[in-house]
Amino acid sequence: MENIKKLTSKRLFMPLFCLAVMLIAAVIASPDFFKIGIQNGVLYGRIIDVVNRGSEVVILAVGMTLVVSASAGTDISVGAVMAVVAAVACAFTAGGQQSVNEYIRNPFLGALLAVLVGILCGCFNGFLVARLKIQPMVATLILFTAGRGIAQLLTNGQITYVRVESYKMLGSSIPGVPVPTSIFVTVLMVVLTMLLLKKTAMGMYIEAVGINSRAARLVGLKSTMIIFLVYAFSGFCASIAGLINSSRIYSADANNIGLNLELDAILAVALGGNSLAGGKFSLLGSVIGAYTIQTLTTTLYAGSVSSDQIPVYKAIVVVIIVSLQSPELGKLVRRLKAKFSARAGKGAVS
Amino acid sequence: MKKERRKLDGNSFLLVITIVLFLVMYAAGCILFKTQGFAKTQNFLNLFISNAGLIVIAVGMTIVMITGGIDISVGSVVAMVCMILAWTMEMAGWGAIWSTVFVLAIGLVFGFVQGWLVAYLKIQPFIVTLAGMFFARGMTAVISKEMISIKNEMFLSWAQCKIYLPFGGYINKKGMLIKPYIYPSVIIAILVLIAVFLVLKYTKFGRSIYAIGGNEQSALMMGLNVKRTKLKAYMLEGFLASLGGFLFCLNTCSGFVEQAKGLEMDAIASSVIGGTLLTGGVGNVIGSLFGVLIKGTIEAFITFQGTLSSWWTRITIAAMLCFFIVLQSIFAAAKEKNKK
CATH class of the missing domain: 1.20.5 (Single alpha-helices involved in coiled-coils or other helix-helix interfaces)
Incomplete structure (x- = not known):
């Protein structure tokens, strides 16, 4: 009994429990859930699909966790920022044309530019929240409303295709490597963020600001700066997720990239056992939460529920x-x- | 003299800015698109006709925002209401009146559930209504993925009943007098606006809403039933959202999944532009009306201009939202300073 109590009081118990329930439900819904095969030299199977497709949500959730922790608010612009980033990347590499079969401009430069734009969007949010003290949800509402419009303008209201094999690699896989590329990117993002938070005092600073920003300021933390940085980081995460998503469909679809993903990210944070009122957080919890949601989504798709009913x-x-x-x-x-x-x-x- | 000056504090000042902005924009439209008939009375009335639903929704949004909350589910609720109206009338063969009563009841229930979660479980309004938004939009898809057009005669007669105004007419080239007209939806919207204005201003319920938005703790200590008032506010909001959806449906006469996407943002933007403070406690439905009219004018600009893509509406509204939010925060900062 004592042991059970100890186990249930662990921070990650609830998130893991939810994930387990979800996985069991998934296996019941489709018995071959854990079957893994190899198709065209790439791992293939439903569980792989969950891990692969979940990349965007996990990456967004990482940024969202910090935002929620530091500012007790949510960044609802991430989906729209993803669309903007994808539009920048595609419009730049395609040189303004609607569909290209080879790069017109350097793709790395395009990706870099796109990430910069994403960070810029994050900075804009951060400025409004940290400096002007506007409620996070409302501040990010501005980009949520305008983002897809801006993306449409960048791509002239049309879907811009970049039909080049190497552009698809980020979203699918590199030849000769059986694991989808996005999984590597996700692991890299999560590990780097964790190192950053654990090896420096940044994680503690963020929690301190989230628990009481005034007190944090009084003990000498630059609350404003920390909140600003957190939003900029969320913009960075959104831009990576945007690039992956754009690479998956080798195009920039301003209306659909990252649609409703902000809800998934927020949900992941909540499922991870993090309070939406800010303060202490568990990054690992959010990651688990994100995969739980992806399992739910994939299972629902498999159960022939259409995407607009999910x-x-x-x-x-x-x-x-x-x-x-x-x-x-x-x-x-x-x-x-x-x-x-x-x-x-x-x-x-x- | 002194009293008069005090009256025009930051918040009223925002309202004045909004009204002036609307007048300037409209005047500019009249000058720019003079040849295309921007200045006609009918064009002005069209602002109301095409935005009747939004006016009602923005009024509801204002109520919730005064309590310090927010409701981002309204756009989806409108889609759901339109779909239910279309489905019950076309597929289930209900009468127009029953369908209408049914959707209004659904709006009330929706508002009740959201309000209960917000008021009694103290979950952030944003999260609750975000879930509500996804639920309603998903439900719309569950009812029908195909678009359903409404062919119910009674409903169409409501939708197409033109009410001619006795003034503002002009003689056209053939020498016939063309009178400007409105639809019943406009009258409903205006009545709702006036009713809510009076309720907010003169009833105990209305004043409690302001008190709660201003400072929840103080309101509680004053002996106000904070939870119940909030619940009532959300219920009223849910009802107005479904009524707005009904008016919206009178314009479109159909139900489909993608309907009214982003309408919640229009409603929030209208309220904010109209001087409702996001922190709660301050707001006015008259301001929200002008917020809606400004949005309508921007749309009219884009239609008359002809070459701009409709995406500019969203971007302009977002820019304006940004401008007003920043203005609000500057006023708030100035107020803080004055206090010290």
Whole structure:
């Protein structure tokens, strides 16, 4: 009993438990879930699909975790920023044409430019939140609204294709390597961020600012700067995710790249056991949360639920999770219990 | 004299800016597109006709934003309402009146659930309504993935009933008097606007909303039932969202999944541009009306201009939103300083 209690009180217990439940559900829904094969020299299978397709959500969730922790708010512009980044990358490498079969300009330069634009978007959000003290959700609402419009303008309202094999590598795989490239990128992003947070005091600073930004400032932390950096980092994560997504479809589709991914990222953070009210966070939890969601999405797709119906299920999951997280629910349940036991007690007396 | 000056503080000043901005934009439109008839009375009324639903939704949004919350589910709720209207009338064969009553009830229930989660479980409004947004949009797809056009005669007669105004007409080339007209939806929208304005200004419920938005703790200590008031505010908002959806449907007469995408942003932007503070406690539905009208004017500009892509509407609105938010934060900072 003691051991069970110890286990359940561990921070990562709930996220792992959710993931396990999800995986079991996935196996029940499709028994060949864990089967892995090799097709065209690349690992193939549903579980691989989850890990591969989950890359964008994981990367976004990493940035989102820090944003939530430091500013107690969410960055809802990440999906739109992804679209902008993809548009920049494609419009630059395609040299303004609608569809190209070879690079017009250097793709590395394009990717670099795109990442810079993504960081710039993050800086814009960061400036509004940190310097002007605007609520995070509202500040990021501006780019959420304008982002896809800007992306449309960059690509002249059309889908820009870059039909070059090497452009597809980021989203699929490099010849001779059986593991999809995006998995490497994801692992790299997560590990680097973790090292950055653990090896320097940055992680603690972010938590301190999130718990009480005034107190953090009084002990000598530059709260404003830290919040600003966190948003810039979220922009960076969004740009990497945008590049991967753009590479997958070797094009920039301003309307659909990163659509609704901001919800997935927020959901991943919540599922990871992180409080949306800021403060302490667990990056690993968010990563687990992200894969849980991807499992849910993949399973629903496999169960022939169409992509526009999936939000119903996700919304229900979100509401259940945040309700369970709410301390008010516990109070409510306790009050109800007390009421019932009082009534029962009365009944016994009479 | 002194009293008059005090009246024009930062928040009223924002409202004045909004109204002036609208007038300037409209005047500019009249001059730029003079030959295309921008200045006609009908064109002005068209602002109301095409945005009747949005006016009602923005009014609801303003109520919720005054409490310090936000509701980003309205766009999806509109899509869901249109789809339910279309489905019940076309597929299930209900009467127009029953369908309408049904969707209004659904709006109330939707508002109740969201309000309960926000008020009683103290979950951030943004998260709750984000879930609501995805739920409603997904439900729309669950009901039908195909577009359903409404052919119900009664509904169409509501939608196409032109009400001619006795003034503002002009004689056309053939010598016929063309009177400007509006649709019933405009009248409903204006009535809602006036009703909510009065409720917010003169009833206990309305004043409680302002008190809660201003400072929840103080409101609680004053003995206001914060939770119940919030719940009521969200219910009213949900009802207005479904009513707005109904008016929206009168314009489009159809239901499809992608309908009213991004409408929540228009509503929020309208409220903010109209001087509603994002931190709660301050706001005015009249300002929101002008916010909607500004959005309508931008759209009219783009239609009359002809060559600009519709994406410019979004970008202009976002830029304006940004401008007003920054303005608000500057005013707030100035206020802080004055206090010290």
